[in-house]
Amino acid sequence: MLTRYAILLASIALCAQTASVVPDVGAEWASDWSAKRLDHVMTLYAPDAIFFSTDGARFAGAPAIRDFFQKTLATNDPTIHMHRGATGQSGKLAYESGDYQETIVSGGHRMDAHGDYLFVLRNQNGHWLIAEQMWTGVVSAPH
Numbered sequence: 001m002l003t004r005y006a007i008l009l010a011s012i013a014l015c016a017q018t019a020s021v022v023p024d025v026g027a028e029w030a031s032d033w034s035a036k037r038l039d040h041v042m043t044l045y046a047p048d049a050i051f052f053s054t055d056g057a058r059f060a061g062a063p064a065i066r067d068f069f070q071k072t073l074a075t076n077d078p079t080i081h082m083h084r085g086a087t088g089q090s091g092k093l094a095y096e097s098g099d100y101q102e103t104i105v106s107g108g109h110r111m112d113a114h115g116d117y118l119f120v121l122r123n124q125n126g127h128w129l130i131a132e133q134m135w136t137g138v139v140s141a142p143h
Contacts, residue, residue, distance in 0.1 A: 022094045022128055025119050026082035029130075030100070034079045042066050046122055046129040054115065054137030077105040082117065092123040093131075100135075109142035 025044060032040040042062060045051075051059040051068070059065045085098040095118065102113040115137035122131040 030080045030082040052134040054135045079103045094121040113139040
């Protein structure tokens with residue numbers, strides 16, 4: 001009987017560990033994005049990732065995403081804060097969703113943005129990578 005309880009407790013502990021393995025990708029992404037560490041941002045993406053920007057544009061594959069990000073960061077100084085609201089996992093797939101607040105300085109003008117985000121994550125070789133990323137967004141007039 002004691003062995004059954006030990007196995008049950010070990011199973012529960014393993015499930016708890018599995019649920020917590022999905023990192024807070026939003027926090028890591030936000031930190032790297034705000035610091036303009038493009039190389040670090042790109043380590044979060046699967047090679048075949050898809051990125052949907054707030055205006056509905058679609059970028060397929062890490063090279064296309066990198067190019068878009070590089071152009072964006074060349075003319076903008078962002079500071080973003082992401083708040084994870086929900087996460088879940090099933091096997092090698094997981095998701096993270098939440099909301100964000102961002103301040104963007106471009107050409108000496110400041111814009112404030114906010115909205116929601118969704119990451120679809122895929123576990124590849126023990127690393128959770130962004131497979132798809134979607135944003136909604138409302139941007140204030142420059143001031």
